[in-house]
Amino acid sequence: MIHEVFSLQVEGSQPNAHLVTYIQDYSDSLAMRERPLILLCPGGGYAYTSDREAESMALQFLAMGYHAAVLRYSCAPSRYPTSLLELAASVKLIREHAEQWHVKTDKLVIQGCSAGGHLAASFAMFWDRDWLRERAGIADKDPEHSLLRPNGLLLCYPVISSGEFAHRGSFESLLGDLPGQDELLEQVSLEKQVSADVPPTFVWHTYEDQSVPVENSLLLVSALRRAGIPTEFHMYPRGGHGLALATSLTQTSDGNCIRPECASWISLAHTWLEGLFP
Numbered sequence: 001m002i003h004e005v006f007s008l009q010v011e012g013s014q015p016n017a018h019l020v021t022y023i024q025d026y027s028d029s030l031a032m033r034e035r036p037l038i039l040l041c042p043g044g045g046y047a048y049t050s051d052r053e054a055e056s057m058a059l060q061f062l063a064m065g066y067h068a069a070v071l072r073y074s075c076a077p078s079r080y081p082t083s084l085l086e087l088a089a090s091v092k093l094i095r096e097h098a099e100q101w102h103v104k105t106d107k108l109v110i111q112g113c114s115a116g117g118h119l120a121a122s123f124a125m126f127w128d129r130d131w132l133r134e135r136a137g138i139a140d141k142d143p144e145h146s147l148l149r150p151n152g153l154l155l156c157y158p159v160i161s162s163g164e165f166a167h168r169g170s171f172e173s174l175l176g177d178l179p180g181q182d183e184l185l186e187q188v189s190l191e192k193q194v195s196a197d198v199p200p201t202f203v204w205h206t207y208e209d210q211s212v213p214v215e216n217s218l219l220l221v222s223a224l225r226r227a228g229i230p231t232e233f234h235m236y237p238r239g240g241h242g243l244a245l246a247t248s249l250t251q252t253s254d255g256n257c258i259r260p261e262c263a264s265w266i267s268l269a270h271t272w273l274e275g276l277f278p
Contacts, residue, residue, distance in 0.1 A: 001022060001023060001024060001025055002021055002022075002023035002025070002101060003020070003021060003022060003023075004020070004021050005018050005019070005020050005021075006018060006019045006020075006021070006093060008071075008073075008086045008089050008090065010082060010085040010086055010089060010135075011082065011085070011135075012074065012078050012079065012082035012085075013074045013078065013082055013086060014074040014075070014078055016072065017072060017073055017074045017086055018072050019069055019070070019071050019072070019090045019093065020054075020055075020058075020069060020070045020072065021067075021068075021069045021101070022058050022059070022062050022067065022068040022069065022070075023067050023069075023101045023102075023103075024062065024065075024067055026102045032065070033102060034102045034103060034104045035065060035066055035067050035102060035103065035104060035107075036066050036067070036103075036104050036107035036108065036109065036151075036273070036277050037066060037067040037068065037069060037094060037103045037104075037107070037108050037109070038058070038061040038066050038067070038068045038069075038109050038111050038154070038273075039068075039069050039070075039071060039087075039090060039091065039094065039108065039109065039110050039111065040053070040054065040057060040058055040061075040068065040069065040070045040071065040111045040112070040116075041071050041073065041087065041110070041111065041112035041113070041116035041117070041119045041120045042054045042070065042071075042072075042112075042113060042116045043112070043113040043114025043115045043116040043117065043156075043159075043242065044075065044114070044115055044116070045114070045115050045167070045169045045170045045173055046075050046076055046083070046115045046118075046170050046171075046173035046174045047075050047076050047169070047173045048075055049071075049072050049073060049075065049116070050113070050114075050116075050242070050244075052242070052244045052250045052252070052257070053113040053114075053116065053156075053242075053244050053250075054070045054072075055070060056244065056245060056249050056250050057111075057113075057244060057245060057250070058070050060245065060266055061111075064270050064273070066273070067101065067102075067103055069090065069094065071086065071087060071090050073086045073087065073119065074086060075173065076173040076174075076176065077176065079174065079175060079176045079178055080174050080175055080178065080184065080188065081122075081132070081135075083119055083174075084119065084122050084123060084126065084132065085132075085135055085136060087110070087119060087120075087123050088123065088127070088132060088135075088136040088148055089136065091108065091110075091123075091127075091147065091148050091150070092136060092137075092138070092147050092148065094108065095108070095147045096147070104277075106151055107151050107152075107276075107277045108150060108151050108152075109150070109151060109152035109153070109154055109273065109276075110123055110124060110150045110152070110153055110154070111153075111154040111155070111156075112154075112155055112156070112158060113155075113156040113157065113158070113242070113244065114156070114157055114158065114159055114167075114170075114211075114212060114241070114242060115159050115167070115170045115173075115174075117155040117156060117157065117158025117159060117160075118158055118159040118160065118170060118174075118188070118190065120153060120154075120155060120158070121153060121155060121158055121160065121190050121220070122188065122190060122193075123150060124150050124153045124198050124199060124201070125190055125193040125194065125195070125198060126193070127146070127148045127149060127150060127197070128146065128148070128149070128197050132148075133146075133148065136148060149199075150199050151199050151200075151276075151277075152199050152200055152201070152202075152273070152276050152277075153198065153199050153200070153201040153202070154201075154202045154269055154272075154273075155201065155202065155203045155204075155217070155220075156204055156205075156243075156244075156265070157204070157205045157206065157209055157212055157217070157241060157242070157243070158203065158205075158212070158216060158217060158220070159212050159216060160189075160190045160191055160216035160217065160219060160220045161189050161190070161191055161215070161216050161219050161220075162185040162186075162188055162189040163189055164215075165213040165215040165216055165219070166189075167211060167212045167216075171185065171188065174188065175188070190220065191219040191220050191222070191223045192223075194220070194223040194224055194226070194227045194229070195227060196227055196228065196229075198224065198227065198229050199229075200229065200230040200231070200276055201220075201224055201229060201230070201231045201232070202231075202232045202233075202268075202269055202272045202273075203217050203220065203221060203231065203232070203233045203234070204217075204233070204234040204235070204236070204262075204265045204268070204269075205217040205234075205235055205236075206235070206236045206237075206238065206239035206240065206241075206243070206259075206262065207235055207236065207237045207238070208237070208238055208239055208240060209239070209240060209241045210240065210241065211240070211241035211242070212241055214235060217233065217235070221233045232268075232272050234265060234268060236259075236261060236262045236265075237261075238259060238261055238262070239259040239261070239262045240256075240257075242257060243257050243259055243262055244257060245263065245266060246258065246259040246260070246262040246263040246265070247260075247263050
């Protein structure tokens with residue numbers, strides 16, 4: 001396995017921003033030559049990146065036969081769009097190493113939980129915007145063969161809207177006291193940013209989520225539907241926020257976040273991924 005840590009430093013990055021890779025070894029004895037890659041963005045309200053939504057989840061995708069990588073992006077006091085630029089740098093790094101790591105360049109899925117879901121979805125909305133491409137150091141706009149194009153979006157109880165159903169803490173950490181707050185809040189309210197260039201999407205949430213209301217996912221799914229983006233959505237009736245795998249593998253120290261009725265999301269996501277990348 002190629003298990004390495006790559007430092008990521010863009011304008012505004014925190015010193016500890018980095019990408020961790022879980023690249024499965026190539027072997028002449030295996031029929032599989034190249035694999036899709038799942039790039040994970042843990043949650044944490046843009047204040048930290050959660051361990052519960054990082055390696056334990058990456059290993060699940062590894063067991064499915066995919067490569068994986070975890071982005072430990074900069075959080076507060078770093079501000080928007082620092083973490084988004086770090087995600088762009090991660091995608092660029094992975095595609096630049098695709099031959100060495102045996103990654104299928106047209107099968108890269110961005111995954112995110114909670115605020116990490118907001119980051120992942122932001123990238124899915126903005127990857128082809130000129131300002132992001134330029135700040136990511138990609139001069140030529142080539143939508144069909146872009147270094148930045150995501151091929152799938154997998155979201156777990158994501159922060160999406162800065163409106164009525166916003167998780168205020170996430171946006172306070174993300175934007176701080178940056179000038180032009182009204183314009184920025186509009187820009188990062190992602191249900192308003194969906195275009196035809198967003199990749200196929202898988203979303204799950206719980207009805208009982210009191211931290212990031214399920215309306216965040218409902219608003220996003222509705223916008224994806226209007227844009228004609230193939231979308232799979234699951235809403236579980238029970239369970240709070242931040243369930244991660246919803247099993248003992250990612251339970252909290254106080255024993256919470258075990259919800260057997262929600263643990264099916266990972267197998268549903270596996271089926272979705274297999275359909276996305278037959």
